[in-house]
Amino acid sequence: xxxxxxxxxxxxxxxxxxxxxxxxxxxxxxxxxxxxxxxxxxxxxxxxxxxxxxxxxxxxxxxxxxxxxxxxxxxxxxxxxxxxxxxxxxxxxxxxxxxxxxxxxxxxxxxxxxxxxxxxxxxxxxxxxxxxxxxxxxxxxxxxxxxxxxxxxxxxxxxxxxxxxxxxxxxxxxxxx
Amino acid sequence: xxxxxxxxxxxxxxxxxxxxxxxxxxxxxxxxxxxxxxxxxxxxxxxxxxxxxxxxxxxxxxxxxxxxxxxxxxxxxxxxxxxxxxxxxxxxxxxxxxxxxxxxxxxxxxxxxxxxxxxxxxxxxxxxxxxxxxxxxxxxxxxxxxxxxxxxxxxxxxxxxxxxxxxxxxxxxxxxxxxxxxxxxxxxxxxxxxxxxxxxxxxxxxxxxxxxxxxxxxxxxxxxxxxxxxxxxxxxxxxxxxxxxxxxxxxxxxxxxxxxxxxxxxxxxxxxxxxxxxxxxxxxxxxxxxxxxxxxxxxxxxxxxxxxxxxxxxxxxxxxxxxxxxxxxxxxxxxxxxxxxxxxxxxxxxxxxxxxxxxxxxxxxxxxxxxxxxxxxxxxxxxxxxxxxxxxxxxxxxxxxxxxxxxxxxxxxxxxxxxxxxxxxxxxxxxxxxxxxxxxxxxxxxxxxxxxxxxxxxxxxxxxxxxxxxxxxxxx
Amino acid sequence: xxxxxxxxxxxxxxxxxxxxxxxxxxxxxxxxxxxxxxxxxxxxxxxxxxxxxxxxxxxxxxxxxxxxxxxxxxxxxxxxxxxxxxxxxxxxxxxxxxxxxxxxxxxxxxxxxxxxxxxxxxxxxxxxxxxxxxxxxxxxxxxxxxxxxxxxxxxxxxxxxxxxxx
Numbered sequence: 134x135x136x137x138x139x140x141x142x143x144x145x146x147x148x149x150x151x152x153x154x155x156x157x158x159x160x161x162x163x164x165x166x167x168x169x170x171x172x173x174x175x176x177x178x179x180x181x182x183x184x185x186x187x188x189x190x191x192x193x194x195x196x197x198x199x200x201x202x203x204x205x206x207x208x209x210x211x212x213x214x215x216x217x218x219x220x221x222x223x224x225x226x227x228x229x230x231x232x233x234x235x236x237x238x239x240x241x242x243x244x245x246x247x248x249x250x251x252x253x254x255x256x257x258x259x260x261x262x263x264x265x266x267x268x269x270x271x272x273x274x275x276x277x278x279x280x281x282x283x284x285x286x287x288x289x290x291x292x293x294x295x296x297x298x299x300x301x302x303x304x305x306x307x308x309x310x
Numbered sequence: 311x312x313x314x315x316x317x318x319x320x321x322x323x324x325x326x327x328x329x330x331x332x333x334x335x336x337x338x339x340x341x342x343x344x345x346x347x348x349x350x351x352x353x354x355x356x357x358x359x360x361x362x363x364x365x366x367x368x369x370x371x372x373x374x375x376x377x378x379x380x381x382x383x384x385x386x387x388x389x390x391x392x393x394x395x396x397x398x399x400x401x402x403x404x405x406x407x408x409x410x411x412x413x414x415x416x417x418x419x420x421x422x423x424x425x426x427x428x429x430x431x432x433x434x435x436x437x438x439x440x441x442x443x444x445x446x447x448x449x450x451x452x453x454x455x456x457x458x459x460x461x462x463x464x465x466x467x468x469x470x471x472x473x474x475x476x477x478x479x480x481x482x483x484x485x486x487x488x489x490x491x492x493x494x495x496x497x498x499x500x501x502x503x504x505x506x507x508x509x510x511x512x513x514x515x516x517x518x519x520x521x522x523x524x525x526x527x528x529x530x531x532x533x534x535x536x537x538x539x540x541x542x543x544x545x546x547x548x549x550x551x552x553x554x555x556x557x558x559x560x561x562x563x564x565x566x567x568x569x570x571x572x573x574x575x576x577x578x579x580x581x582x583x584x585x586x587x588x589x590x591x592x593x594x595x596x597x598x599x600x601x602x603x604x605x606x607x608x609x610x611x612x613x614x615x616x617x618x619x620x621x622x623x624x625x626x627x628x629x630x631x632x633x634x635x636x637x638x639x640x641x642x643x644x645x646x647x648x649x650x651x652x653x654x655x656x657x658x659x660x661x662x663x664x665x666x667x668x669x670x671x672x673x674x675x676x677x678x679x680x681x682x683x684x685x686x687x688x689x690x691x692x693x694x695x696x697x698x699x700x701x702x703x704x705x706x707x708x709x710x711x712x713x714x715x716x717x718x719x720x721x722x723x724x725x726x727x728x729x730x731x732x733x734x735x736x737x738x739x740x741x742x743x744x745x746x747x748x749x750x751x752x753x754x755x756x757x758x759x760x761x762x763x764x765x766x767x768x769x770x771x772x773x774x775x776x777x778x779x780x781x782x783x784x785x786x
Numbered sequence: 787x788x789x790x791x792x793x794x795x796x797x798x799x800x801x802x803x804x805x806x807x808x809x810x811x812x813x814x815x816x817x818x819x820x821x822x823x824x825x826x827x828x829x830x831x832x833x834x835x836x837x838x839x840x841x842x843x844x845x846x847x848x849x850x851x852x853x854x855x856x857x858x859x860x861x862x863x864x865x866x867x868x869x870x871x872x873x874x875x876x877x878x879x880x881x882x883x884x885x886x887x888x889x890x891x892x893x894x895x896x897x898x899x900x901x902x903x904x905x906x907x908x909x910x911x912x913x914x915x916x917x918x919x920x921x922x923x924x925x926x927x928x929x930x931x932x933x934x935x936x937x938x939x940x941x942x943x944x945x946x947x948x949x950x951x952x
Contacts, residue, residue, distance in 0.1 A: 187794070191867075195864055196861055200856065204853045207853045265868050270875070272865070273872065273883060280865065281887060283887075284888075287891055288894035290858060291854070291855060291897075294851065295901065295903045298850050298851045
């Protein structure tokens with residue numbers, strides 16, 4: 134019973150993801166696409182919960198739903214009268230593109246189903262409960278260097294974005310300001 | 311922890327210095343001061359590499375490699391940054407983007423490169439790649455009012471993010487196949503558990519990320535548009551520093567993993583074919599280019615092909631050849647872009663025909679450009695020749711004689727378009743001459759580069775020894 | 787594992803309840819309400835005003851920078867979230883690491899602040915002003931001028947006695 138309910142809910146979320154992702158691609162109204170993305174992000178967060186990756190699920194909601202999507206909507210609102218512009222772009226090389234995409238997909242699916250030798254953790258060593266604490270310990274011990282570098286990445290993103298989006302200002306020459 | 315900071319002194323210096331630069335830019339707000347401080351930062355990194363070279367080993371657990379390989383690659387990145395800073399200022403003033411942010415972002419990009427060049431863990435490679443790339447996307451879009459610069463930034467960003475996606479997926483699959491992110495332990499896991507198909511797919515996705523960054527065929531289409539649209543000096547940096555970083559990271563991954571691969575021939579053949587395609591496409595397309603920036607972009611694709619020959623050889627010889635090549639390519643390409651930046655005026659005067667009679671107007675500039683062109687073409691006695699000789703010799707040793715022959719043929723083709731520029735400069739009648747826009751530091755840097763390129767062609771042994779040593783110890 | 791799933795299960799129940807209530811409300815009202823539209827009814831309700839133009843107006847670019855800074859610190863918080871749960875176990879070392887992390891980002895924030903990226907665009911209203919030239923000679927206090935007028939036509943002693951000092 135319990136596992137059946139889990140499965141039903143899982144497929145419900147899977148359907149939401151696929152449906153809303155299709156809406157994102159198909160919809161001609163960019164706002165509708167953006168809101169479709171909202172459901173995709175939520176659905177993916179639910180899948181993370183199913184994978185027992187609660188921290189990633191929360192990250193997904195806080196960063197993607199709470200941040201990226203807001204930024205996306207801001208981006209849409211920043212552009213004026215985009216409805217009148219013809220958003221449809223030409224699809225270049227549809228046949229080779231489709232061929233490559235499908236062959237990559239087939240290769241991946243084949244490998245995952247028939248040839249994959251995933252390294253698995255024995256059941257008794259698997260994590261129980263929340264994974265936030267193990268992640269915290271890992272970022273503070275083994276991965277402390279990447280952790281610190283992330284702040285540099287964030288800072289350069291802040292710097293670059295502020296520079297690009299800034300209103301014009303006076304150019305500085307040798308003579309001074 | 312403190313010990314680790316000392317072991318990776320160049321990265322530590324760079325990180326602290328970036329904060330100084332930003333605070334200086336924010337509170338003093340003087341682009342010229344920021345430029346000088348950036349140059350001092352690069353000089354400090356170079357000095358620290360020479361004065362306190364890091365011993366062989368690991369830092370931060372097994373996150374970073376230290377030792378001769380790292381010293382050599384860090385040196386390339388710092389030199390690239392320093393040279394680009396020294397040729398930048400006049401050009402930036404001309405284009406009205408003389409802002410301190412340019413130098414800061416350039417400097418941050420170098421941190422990413424140094425992380426890539428000293429990583430021993432896939433997570434560090436990824437974060438280094440991101441640091442470098444985000445900074446480079448911004449650099450490409452520095453000319454905010456210029457539509458082509460915007461296009462360059464957008465293209466580079468979209469395609470670069472896409473390639474990074476492949477890269478990350480590759481890391482995920484490799485982790486799934488081996489359960490490790492640290493490169494030495496990945497190799498160990500492969501030796502005990504065997505190499506699975508999953509791992510091969512992960513590795514090839516990883517390679518796509520690298521090949522995009524070095525602009526190898528078939529992941530090269532962004533290169534001409536991005537180099538043409540970006541500020542010329544930023545293009546000089548992208549074509550040298552980021553390429554050297556991707557190659558050094560690639561060498562680290564391959565040299566770690568190849569011990570555990572039973573069938574190295576697959577990798578070798580794949581790289582050989584990619585190298586052939588890259589050399590062919592780069593050189594043949596460069597023949598038809600009239601815009602020098604586009605020509606140099608295709609030539610940079612071709613040079614990635616030559617370096618891939620060294621990667622395909624897969625030996626210590628080949629890898630050290632790539633390191634040497636990356637260094638000499640950095641020098642001569644920054645030089646060539648530097649001359650273009652001196653003459654360029656708001657995207658005009660970048661065609662080969664604009665250089666007609668340059669020798670009569672600006673003999674020094676014409677002479678410098680000729681040196682860089684000869685060296686890029688791989689003619690002796692310039693440094694470029696030694697680099698090519700080194701990678702092709704490695705290919706012959708690795709039983710890839712056909713590849714070396716293709717490489718030589720490709721460089722013969724390349725002589726045409728490099729010499730075309732020289733012919734325009736020396737043998738055509740002068741047009742109304744472009745005004746040179748250089749100051750003392752820029753001219754001094756260009757002359758210094760030319761002298762070093764020349765010296766590295768005549769006395770290559772010292773640097774070659776360093777490069778060989780870098781590889782020997784790294785591979786053990 | 788069971789535990790977390792059930793915690794998220796509660797979240798799911800809330801979500802499902804919310805969806806059911808909202809969608810149910812819409813459906814019931816659709817079933818019950820009469821449907822007799824006219825032009826007045828179909829206009830967007832805007833506090834009794836006549837709506838003008840599309841609701842899609844161009845935002846100021848400043849919003850974008852603010853949103854970007856928000857995202858960057860959003861991500862920063864997420865990196866500090868696992869840190870906060872184990873801070874007690876690791877002590878000073880973890881504190882120093884987190885301070886470095888925050889410090890680097892604070893430098894970025896300081897940069898954006900000093901450069902004026904956080905400054906809000908102030909409205910610069912174009913207040914209509916009367917041409918002042920004509921009235922420039924008029925003194926600021928009319929009663930004072932009146933006083934001097936009175937002074938000029940009356941003897942000083944009389945003015946002192948009859949008028950209060952101003």
